[in-house]
Amino acid sequence: MNKFVCIIGILACALGLEGGYRILALVNFFNGADAPFYLFTLITFITCIVCFAIFLTGKKHRVLKTCSIIMLLLSLGIFLLAPNVGAIQQALIGGIIALLCLILARPGKPVEKA
Numbered sequence: 001m002n003k004f005v006c007i008i009g010i011l012a013c014a015l016g017l018e019g020g021y022r023i024l025a026l027v028n029f030f031n032g033a034d035a036p037f038y039l040f041t042l043i044t045f046i047t048c049i050v051c052f053a054i055f056l057t058g059k060k061h062r063v064l065k066t067c068s069i070i071m072l073l074l075s076l077g078i079f080l081l082a083p084n085v086g087a088i089q090q091a092l093i094g095g096i097i098a099l100l101c102l103i104l105a106r107p108g109k110p111v112e113k114a
Contacts, residue, residue, distance in 0.1 A: 002106050006052045009101030013052070016094025017045040020075075022087040041075040041091070048072060048098050055105050065102065072099050 024038040051068045054061050076095045082088050 003056060005101050005104050006056050009052045009098050009105060010049055012094045012097035012101060013045045013049045014094070016091045016098060017042060017049075019087045019089075019091030019094060020045060023082065023085070023091065026085070026087070037078050040071075041078055044068070044071040044075040045094075045098070048102060051102065052105065065105075069099065069102055072102065 020038060020041045024035060024042065027034050027038055047064070048068045048071075051061070051064050054064065072095060076092065076099070079088055079092050079095065
């Protein structure tokens with residue numbers, strides 16, 4: 001069950017990452033004044049992917065998980081304040097699913113070496 005949650009979380013982060021990148025490209029095309037906020041959201045999704053990958057290997061990293069949850073909540077708040085376009089909805093859906101998976105994810109059993 002834990003591997004399934006982690007894989008779904010990685011896919012949701014990839015969905016949010018792609019939507020966030022499209023938003024960043026759109027913002028940079030017009031003015032670029034809000035670009036650092038959307039760059040923060042991209043870094044957040046990458047951090048969450050790393051957190052899920054650590055959980056898949058069976059290691060525990062409570063600080064990274066807590067920081068990822070806080071960063072993801074901030075990113076979702078940034079997306080809620082953005083104008084309503086399709087990429088925002090894509091990033092919100094990916095972020096919400098990733099947040100749920102991050103809350104449910106537990107580190108698995110460590111991989112045994114031969």
